Amino acid sequence: MAILDGKLVAEKIQLQVGLEVERLKAENGIVPGLAVIMAGDDPASRSYVNSKSKLAEKLGIRSELVTFPASVPAAEIARVIDEKNADPFTHAILVQMPLPAGVDPWGIIERIAPGKDVDAFHPYNQGLILQNRGRVFPCTPLGIMRLLDHYGIDPEGMNAAVVGRSFLVGKPMAAMLANRNATVTLCHSRTHGLAAILREAGLVVAAVGKPGFISADMVKPGAVLIDVGINHVTKEDDFNKFCPRSNYEAFKKKGAVITGDVHYQSFAKAAHYSPVPGGVGPLTVTMLMSNTVELCKRQAGIA
């Protein structure tokens, strides 16, 4: 079993993105600009937004954060999006999800100009992906494709099972794997016989949000396991069920550890697996920067 090291691949991509940013500045006098819009004060969202801003700064991307209280009316968010759609210095717009209850996320997503939709959540961009004409791809599945490519894992002809059907991860992932000629089964909470489906899968992408959900008996020997899940384990009982003993010291010290959707005992059966943390996570934020530069180049007509 070999680890798919997302941190290493992310660092390599960051280096390339940083060079591209320098080239855009030197040769074209353009600084890629990312606007992040956040409403409410969800601590997880704030931490994601902070890590996005930090990485943008590190890579020379101009990032702007617009924050609103949870009580913000949808019309006010829409007004800022309209402003950023029209701003030539903003090449990429991200609205941090989830939005406060009462704000229709689809109305907000559809307000973003498709050419500035850095998360590729707009129905136009998701439609293009389904047609295998994608221009911009959601960051998590895009990072997974880059991870597979880095390790020379070609999905063509593989039986791939994607567990989870969110529009952020599972659905675009399934479409992108099908576009790369995998035979894809998209699984969800109503799927019958999940374990049997997974036991036939040479490639599993788990995006469920339940710790240790994919147990060793569900895994085909020699499979590739990609773990998207981010689960905070805070209870000792859960730690004992889902986490390896080697993390116990860290658990006791911090009072919590992060674990994925794939049970650690499954790794021994796999040919390759992505760990949590250090797998898909670092790639997601990196692909956001890569998408920002890509959108900037498109808007400037640069190949």
Ligand SMILES: NC(=O)c1ccc[n+]([C@@H]2O[C@H](COP(=O)([O-])OP(=O)(O)OC[C@H]3O[C@@H](n4cnc5c(N)ncnc54)[C@H](OP(=O)(O)O)[C@@H]3O)[C@@H](O)[C@H]2O)c1
């Ligand atoms: N590493 C990263 O960069 C990154 C990025 C995004 C998300 N995540 C993490 O990935 C996980 C999933 O996120 P998400 O936003 O895609 O999830 P989500 O919107 O919460 O969707 C979860 C999916 O899991 C399915 N599911 C739930 N219980 C199931 C069961 N018993 N059997 C089979 N499928 C089941 C649900 O099915 P139904 O549709 O039938 O309800 C749903 O499609 C979370 O832990 C999230 O924090 C990580």
